[in-house]
Amino acid sequence: MSAADSMPGSVPRRVGHPDLPGHPDPSDHPDAVRVFVPRDSAARSVGADEVAEELLRVASTAGRDIDIVRNGSRGMLWLEPLVEVVTPQGRVAYGPVAPQDAASLVSSGALEGREHPLLLGAPEDAAFLAGQKRLTFARVGLVDPLSPEDYIATGGLVGLERALEMQRSQIVDEVVASGLRGRGGAGFPTGIKWRTVLDAPGDVKFVCCNADEGDSGTYADRMLMEGDPFLLVEAMVIAGIAVGAAEGYLYIRSEYPGAIETMQAAITIAYGNGWLGDSVLGTRNAFDLHVRVGAGAYICGEETAMLESIEGRRGVIRAKPPLPALQGLFGCPTIVNNVLSLAAVPSILTAGAAAYSEIGVGTSRGTQVFQLAGNVRYGGIVEVPFGVTLGDLVWGYGGGSASGRPVRAVQVGGPLGAYIPADRFDTPMDYETLASVGAMLGHGGVVVFDDTVDMGRQARFAMEFCATESCGKCTPCRLGSVRGVEVIDRILAGDDREVNLALLDELCETMTDASLCAMGGLTPMPVRSILAHFPEDLARGDVRPGTVPLPESFR
Amino acid sequence: MPLVKERDLGTRAVSGSPSVELEIDGMAVAVPEGTSVMRAAALAGIGVPKLCATDSLAAFGSCRLCLVEIEGVRGTPASCTTPVAPGMKVSTQTPRLERLRRNVMELYISDHPLDCLTCAANGDCELQDMAGAVGLREVRYGQAGQSHLGEVKDTTNPYFAFDPAKCIVCSRCVRACEETQGTFALTITGRGFGSRVAPGPAGNFFDSECVSCGACVQACPTDALEEKSVIDMGVPDRSVLTTCAYCGVGCSFRAELRGDEVVRMVPSKSGQANEGHSCVKGRFAWGYATHRERVVKPMIREAITDPWREVSWEEAIGYAGSRLREIQATYGVASIGGITSSRCTNEEVFVVQKMVRAAFGNNNVDTCARVCHSPTGFGLSQTFGTSAGTQDFASVAEADVIMVVGANPSEAHPVFASRMKRRLREGARLVVVDPRRIDLVRAPHIEASHHLQLQPGSNVALINAMAHVVVTEGLVDRDFVSERCEMDDFAVWEKFISTDINSPEATEPITGVPAGEVRAAARLYAGAPNAAIYYGLGVTEHSQGSTMVMGLANLAMATGNIGRVGVGVNPLRGQNNVQGSCDMGSFPHEFSGYRHVSDDTVRHVFEELWGRTLDPEPGLRIPNMFDAAIEGTFRALFVQGEDIAQSDPNVNHVKAALESLELCIVQDLFLNETASFAHVFLPGTSFLEKDGTFTNAERRINRVRPVMAPRNGKQEWQVVCELSSAMGYPMQYDNASRIMDEIAATTPTFAGVSFRKLDELGSLQWPCNEAAPLGTPTMHVGTFVRGKGRFLETPFVPTEERASRRYPLILTTGRILTQYNVGAQTRRTGNVAWHPEDVLEIHPHDAEDRGISDGDWVTVTSRVGQTELRCRLSPRVPVGVVYTTFHHPVSGANVVTTEHSDWATNCPEYKVTAVEVRALRAPASALHRGA
Amino acid sequence: MPLRNDLVQMANQIAANFLHHGPEVAASEVAAHLKRFWAPPMRAELLANLDDGRLDPIVVRAGELLRELESAGSNSAS
């Protein structure tokens, strides 16, 4: 098996790095040069493992002693693999590095931070990062994700320690006061949810973290889990203590083997350090944390379907009420929060609710982790306060399209989110403003399309996606999505356009108002946004859909 | 009798006072907290369209037809899953809702055949009804898109077909299989548009885990799951409410007919025993009633070697009457007798015992309950004061610990088993006492906390050990005992049970059950807020059957588990009217209502009414009759609807007895095994023709109503009355109702029962009299029927039937779901598809020792006889125990069972027979009789 | 005519199940049981053969009690 097939755990790495105060120097080879090569799946998808392997090989051939640390990604994904070298002047970045660059890097003195065509300078000076306010992602890319020492040295566990000194209701009050809202898409106030669980009768309660990040254009959960897993562990323990739950489940989609592996390793380490288990940080609080792996069903990102899945059943939506907060996992009161919602909690407890709630606009408090994706020049993580405009994100941080062609549309909030035309990029990104323009923030994914996009096709795809991923329980979603594909096909083929457009409109209403959950309920959102903003693409009649053979399950 | 459709309120009832007031379409409604908006609307007379909702299942919220608007609530919530709230203002009809519903329905129909006119469910289809209700007029999507219209029908089940093309994926069938039946045989496979109902990985119903209870068919709102009889005959046009004639659960059914032909049997939601549920027998296996082998003309013959001769009723009855009188003249009054049937109505049974007592002039009347539950009558009357179970079926829903002893409800009392399983899924704990690993020990979502897998025949040792733990570990409910029981008797019992010989450790060598398990089970039972005992023939059919019943009663009393809902001691009666036939005075020593014939006051009541002097001495029991017949002092027998030549033990002995009779009169549907020894055959009526009542295991008296005219031309009670008249004791009733009036007039526990009252209330549980005009669901509340509960010592006296070197295995017998008793009915239905023959279950180790492989033919030999069976290797039986059913005459399980019987009641010891099993070396085809 | 085998078996079995009361009480319990549940011809046959060697002594004693009871002409069995 080549290095490319192996998991990150098998790649040589060492604990911690010398940037961090109080971090013990490794005694085995103190003179070694520390080199950071990300273990993030995105970086690995473009060769980070091969780069790490080649750097080791080249350095060893050259008689250089190097220590490779597999960190998370800084979130400047167009620069991956982004290699950082620790020099007396600080960390110096090179990128994007290909394996074949290793030799020239070593020979030209990159290990001392010298000039090289790939030299980027100090990573923190990068314009992309400079304007960001990283609270949730503060540690990602900076540290060895599986080093407890790194974690503590960078402020880890302070929030938990503070929580352990508080009454349950005080913790919940703090989260309420922060104004934190659910980052999974619905935007429900996190603290209020916690209070419901805290007040719910019952001895057994659960904390469930929804890491079934299935929306296209979103990858922040994955990067956080791969880049700062202890943060999520700490957050879930705090949640458990706050509501009186002694057990947590972290539901990760199977498409994220790297995140699964990293979280499992982090949990093992956390148990070993007494952060999890019968006595959290030596207190009387117990908290056990299990990783559950999804099995390829998008719908399990819906909280009730996720609970069904954790319980070992078909991931079918449960009707609400009862709310999961009152009757959730195994019928017990349960917190269900998204990765980013939970991950905001330690910093809220560390710095206080006020510090968090000062950031943001309107009822959207704190920072939002945007993810720039698709046809974008500078794709990556942008954590900024709410209120940033779409234009700032796409043209500012993102630098426009990757193709260099004009940006025509972005889809915000995943496959169920609206397509927003370029002339609306002045829209500030917050829950209420987006809702007012018929869009939604969702999980903060921003997918950029240039002017070659066929919006008729995208409308059809919205229905197709729903047809493929529907759990099949409710009629509007199960049947409506298939009929939606067919009606759009007829519109695109120019058959009875007006009749079919009217039918599509009614179908969108039926799905929106009558569906059991957001899957069917929001599928019309992208369709309607296209009808509103790109009607010309449904009028051309020159598109022959269905050119990609459908999978068997769908045929 | 128009076709009755039961009202469906959409979601389950919630108990409690109607404390939540709300407004629906401007109408004020008050309902209990937790009620759905849909149900509240239905109670107010407002029907909200629905497809996935039905009031027998938990709300699901998938069809999205029942959307409503609620003031102040965003969107259009589903009324089935939305609970009411005080002050809520609901609109069920707005232009928006109408449009949404029509558009949802349009989606349904875009994937549904448009063949209503030729569909078997035409006129009986909720999809059709709802399409009309929402005003759907066109399907703008057309039907050219993706669909399931071409999917293939599954016709593998003998009784119903599954047509996936007509399935709307509402999951009602899946949910019914889970929630109502508890089998979990159905699922949805795939997801999204590909979601389909599927009977598991087998791919078809017949090979799946499906037990064919019919709950899915019942739940299906379309033609997707449909009775084949409806497909063949069309939708029925009238219905008659009646009671099933299979097991002691006594399910209520609507017999649905076209003209005089039964199209289907639909379990009735208003039936308190079954609440709309059914099993494969009751729902589907009624075809025997019109089976071609049914005999509908009376027949006589001089000798059993002669051929039968069809005769008129007059001739048959005249012949029988004169022969009976002749025999009595020759051999004495006591030389004849009768056997009543637990298959017959209370009224039919009552007239037979009356004929025996008044016309025959003796007490030689017994009932087939002799061979099943006579120890129940004896044991419970000794301890509690009455011969019946203590609870209604609904009580199990309040039990926290359920102890099932020697019963296999999922096979023998399936509809009650479903109730019990529901309670177990809710968290009640279970103790199973059975030598065999029955389904309840471990079934989907059910697992017994303790399976006390005892040696057959060691019941009493085990129950004593449990009681020993209760007494010696301080688990006795002293308050209950001192308040409710005879303290002197308790003191004697306590001393007896505390002795070391009754400890779990001392009894372990006898029972084979580890002492620790016994202790744990006893603690669990004694520690429960509500603990209930359910038992079956595994308790009674032993030489210590009566002792064991008393042991169960002792345990319940000692732990205070008597006299309220959720507890009790409950016999699961085998046949539909075992309870009733016992109640009706069929025992040789008792009049109706369990009053001894020697009781002058009671006897005088009957003597006055019947105008005859009655014998104050007990008569012969069934086995005594056989012995006396062989001896030569018993010469003639009237047998009502019981196949003693197949069902009674040591069949060779029974046959010898029957052969020695001068006259045997059989009243039955078919020429059964017993009829081959008969001289007079009087055709009987099936339950579809009977008019009367059955009393089920919970003492519930249910009406049996004639669905069709008697095919033999007469009600059975009429025949009996005519026979009695022919013997010189005229008996005459205008109708069956008059017989019940006589029962009520002579029997205090039935004093308040009449057909009129039953028709009004649906059913009644005796005692029903002035003190309890609406009947008695729970007995012994506050005080025992006998006053104070009586503890009785229960020494373990082992049976004389022991395993030996020659007969090293113990054979025990039981039942299977699809067949019933001797199979006279079920073998004449499609049920044979599931259980075409009886098989011998043997543990793989015992099989290996004997060189037997799965499927081999074997001989089973006991001290009294030998039979041949095909065997199945099964770890369900422990080493040393073999098991078979007795549904098929050809297998003759009762050829090997012995005459050992209960010491107090002579109930045969079917459950313990020492046998040896040997492989048959020749090919089975050459050996199998008739093959 | 010797006593029928089935009657011997039944009577002895009843006796065995009352044995725990001690012989005297057991005999009276057996007598009451026979009176209550056995048809007169069966009882008569037993009483006529109390010297049959196969009967349990308790049955024999019960038979004597039963005989007294019968000659007393009582119909009360309970």
Place this chain on the structure above:
Amino acid sequence: MSEVAPGTSSEFSEERVRAVLDAHRSERGGLLPVLHDIQGELGCIDERAVAMVACDLNLSQAEVFGVVSFYPDFRASPSGASVIRICRAEACQSMGAEALARHATESLGVGLGDTTADGSITLEQVFCLGNCALSPAVMVNEKLVGRVDSERFDALVARARARASGEPQP
């Protein structure tokens, strides 16, 4: 996750299923972990495994079957030696995923969800691999690959095929 590379094993083994079940014995609602591990051990979850799992977890076979059929990850019959999943979600679409999918189906001669005739490759679609800034993305077994064009795809196929035939990998 203990999933082995697809196609490495497809023989049913009662012992291996039993071992998986034993390993998950104390898990609450542990059906998915069990199914993942069985598929990891045996390459698929066939009817015999369904029966064993149902019996062990005290479920009906229908329930287990329903769960297996719900989740795209679980298969009732073994996949090809390698599974290549092409992301067809929007971010990848914006960078030419549809063209890539077309190239894949045409060059391999199979539809999405099908296995090549030589059994070396099962081609599947997937919606989002979380690599949306480096799209189009593809996953080969558990290895994520970013910025995949037709050429890069062909190289991945060649390598997977070499692996299947045991040849040294290019």
